[in-house]
Amino acid sequence: MRIRALVKRIIRQFKRDKRTLAMMFLAPLLILTLVSLVFSGNDYEPKIAVISDQQPVADQLEKTDKAFTFYESSSKAEDDLKNEKLDAILYVNPPSTKIMLEGSNPTANKAVMTTVDKALKAMSPLSDQLKTLQPKVDYLHGSPKMDSFDYIGPFLIGFFIFFFVFLISGVSFLRERTTGTLERLLATPMRRWEMVAGYVIGFGIFTIIQSAIIVSFSIYVLDIMMKGSIWYVILITLMLAITALSLGTLLSAFAKNELQMIQFIPIVVVPQVFFSGLFNIDTMADWLQPLSYIMPLTYGGQAIRDVMIQGDGWSQIYDDVLVLAGFSLLFMVLNTLALKKHRKL
Amino acid sequence: MNSVIHVSNVSKSFSKHDVLQDISLSVAKNEIYGLLGPSGAGKTTLIKMIAGIETPTSGKITVLDTTMPSLQIMKRIGFMAQSDALYSELSGRENLEFFASIYGLKGAKQRERIEQTAALVNLTDFLKKPVNQYSGGMKRRLSLAAALLHEPEILILDEPTVGIDPVLRQSVWNELYKLSENGTTILVTTHVMDEAEKCGQLGMIRDGRLIASGSPQQLKESTSSETIEDAFLYYGGVRHEN
Numbered sequence: 001m002r003i004r005a006l007v008k009r010i011i012r013q014f015k016r017d018k019r020t021l022a023m024m025f026l027a028p029l030l031i032l033t034l035v036s037l038v039f040s041g042n043d044y045e046p047k048i049a050v051i052s053d054q055q056p057v058a059d060q061l062e063k064t065d066k067a068f069t070f071y072e073s074s075s076k077a078e079d080d081l082k083n084e085k086l087d088a089i090l091y092v093n094p095p096s097t098k099i100m101l102e103g104s105n106p107t108a109n110k111a112v113m114t115t116v117d118k119a120l121k122a123m124s125p126l127s128d129q130l131k132t133l134q135p136k137v138d139y140l141h142g143s144p145k146m147d148s149f150d151y152i153g154p155f156l157i158g159f160f161i162f163f164f165v166f167l168i169s170g171v172s173f174l175r176e177r178t179t180g181t182l183e184r185l186l187a188t189p190m191r192r193w194e195m196v197a198g199y200v201i202g203f204g205i206f207t208i209i210q211s212a213i214i215v216s217f218s219i220y221v222l223d224i225m226m227k228g229s230i231w232y233v234i235l236i237t238l239m240l241a242i243t244a245l246s247l248g249t250l251l252s253a254f255a256k257n258e259l260q261m262i263q264f265i266p267i268v269v270v271p272q273v274f275f276s277g278l279f280n281i282d283t284m285a286d287w288l289q290p291l292s293y294i295m296p297l298t299y300g301g302q303a304i305r306d307v308m309i310q311g312d313g314w315s316q317i318y319d320d321v322l323v324l325a326g327f328s329l330l331f332m333v334l335n336t337l338a339l340k341k342h343r344k345l
Numbered sequence: 346m347n348s349v350i351h352v353s354n355v356s357k358s359f360s361k362h363d364v365l366q367d368i369s370l371s372v373a374k375n376e377i378y379g380l381l382g383p384s385g386a387g388k389t390t391l392i393k394m395i396a397g398i399e400t401p402t403s404g405k406i407t408v409l410d411t412t413m414p415s416l417q418i419m420k421r422i423g424f425m426a427q428s429d430a431l432y433s434e435l436s437g438r439e440n441l442e443f444f445a446s447i448y449g450l451k452g453a454k455q456r457e458r459i460e461q462t463a464a465l466v467n468l469t470d471f472l473k474k475p476v477n478q479y480s481g482g483m484k485r486r487l488s489l490a491a492a493l494l495h496e497p498e499i500l501i502l503d504e505p506t507v508g509i510d511p512v513l514r515q516s517v518w519n520e521l522y523k524l525s526e527n528g529t530t531i532l533v534t535t536h537v538m539d540e541a542e543k544c545g546q547l548g549m550i551r552d553g554r555l556i557a558s559g560s561p562q563q564l565k566e567s568t569s570s571e572t573i574e575d576a577f578l579y580y581g582g583v584r585h586e587n
Binding site: 001002004005006008009012013016017179180181183184185186187188189190191342343344345 | 393396397398399400414415416417419420422424426427428429430431432433434435439442443444446447448449451475491
């Protein structure tokens with residue numbers, strides 16, 4: 001009954017505070033879109049040098065796609081490649097074909113490969129042998145392992161949900177204290193755990209909507225790679241959001257005002273970025289690696305990626321989901337205890 | 346004696362700072378008991394302990410024959426804090442609905458109590474407005490209504506008339522008299538000397554000590570003072586001479 005009253009109140013407050021709702025729902029979409037555009041612009045037009053001892057082949061390539069430019073001197077082409085004036089050099093000396101990629105930009109690499117592939121397939125029967133040839137690929141920088149938004153996207157989804165929920169729930173709970181309403185609530189027979197539970201459920205409803213919006217947007221609009229089930233991704237992001245929610249309300253007990261709440265971001269949120277899997281944990285200093293075990297985003301980020309890229313199902317992700325549930329429960333218990341500072345009972 | 350609030354030898358300190366020292370007082374049923382003292386004297390801390398929010402460092406507080414803090418007794422207390430503890434995004438009615446639900450009022454009973462308390466504080470026409478459009482006085486009145494919703498046997502009010510114009514202050518006091526006649530015990534803090542005269546019993550608090558208690562009349566007579574203010578100065582001075 002009392003929890004329901006609290007949940008209803010939170011929903012009403014949210015409806016009045018449209019800006020916070022917009023921040024929770026739309027800000028992650030905006031940032032994800034920006035990142036997606038930066039990392040996987042489809043309109044990238046590659047510049048490819050063609051080096052060939054067969055003039056007709058080179059001419060034909062130039063005709064099929066304006067990406068190709070015929071270079072007479074291979075040393076000039078290599079210089080241009082080093083200076084990033086070119087994205088790749090295509091050596092066509094039948095029966096061998098070789099591509100040298102500049103390599104540092106995954107988007108450019110992809111564009112080059114697509115363009116070359118298309119061009120070679122479109123070649124006339126005159127150079128029939130070319131069609132069957134698989135070009136040999138070399139990299140000036142980087143490696144074929146480098147991936148783009150498909151790779152970092154899953155972590156970003158987890159991270160932004162964590163970040164915004166942490167901030168909004170923390171500040172709301174803090175405001176309850178600074179405006180005196182917490183004290184007012186503590187003068188009622190409401191129990192401390194009921195207060196914590198009410199907050200988690202009230203905000204939880206909005207985090208379900210948030211998770212659903214962000215995950216569907218990433219998959220259907222930003223066209224991020226999605227091998228597994230969208231329901232698992234929503235489940236994981238929801239668990240991550242509830243962890244952020246319980247952590248935010250817990251830490252707000254240790255902040256005196258909104259600014260101090262924001263100061264928790266570099267201490268609590270940013271370090272998690274480094275462990276979420278966005279960066280390779282294995283290459284980190286040995287003493288740092290165990291830290292990843294206490295970071296909720298590690299479990300959330302890994303699980304989202306496993307579902308989205310590897311297409312994993314429940315049997316692979318349930319342990320991550322359980323760990324996140326454990327974190328949430330722990331933070332809620334600690335929050336109930338932290339409220340003891342304001343009322344013993 | 347028929348006392349509903351009984352405070353015996355209560356002291357409270359926050360870390361090393363002593364806020365209240367050895368306070369003893371009791372409040373009889375139906376009484377309006379005023380705690381008078383300058384801000385910082387420890388009035389708020391004392392009533393928070395009586396309301397069950399704070400716990401005494403030493404001593405004992407019983408309310409309705411139960412040692413505080415007790416969640417069962419808190420259901421029978423109405424509390425109005427010094428700051429208007431309201432949700433400014435919500436309308437007046439939504440605020441009252443929230444507090445009513447917390448005290449377990451629902452359905453028709455809830456609506457009835459909201460209408461009654463809103464009418465009592467003259468806010469019936471403004472219940473639809475969001476609270477952030479309320480004036481200071483309206484917020485105070487809404488806070489009072491929120492404290493009255495569950496028909497508490499004991500009403501604890503922290504500076505209820507701060508920032509309210511004299512006409513409204515009079516009407517708030519008239520309400521308090523009415524509630525007291527109907528059996529509610531009222532504990533109210535104030536730092537306004539003339540307001541203290543309206544209380545049946547007074548406790549004067551200064552620097553965390555109860556320096557005097559009794560009816561306003563008694564306090565004035567025993568110090569041969571014209572006003573409560575003079576009586577307060579008299580008792581305050583006595584302690585300094587010691």
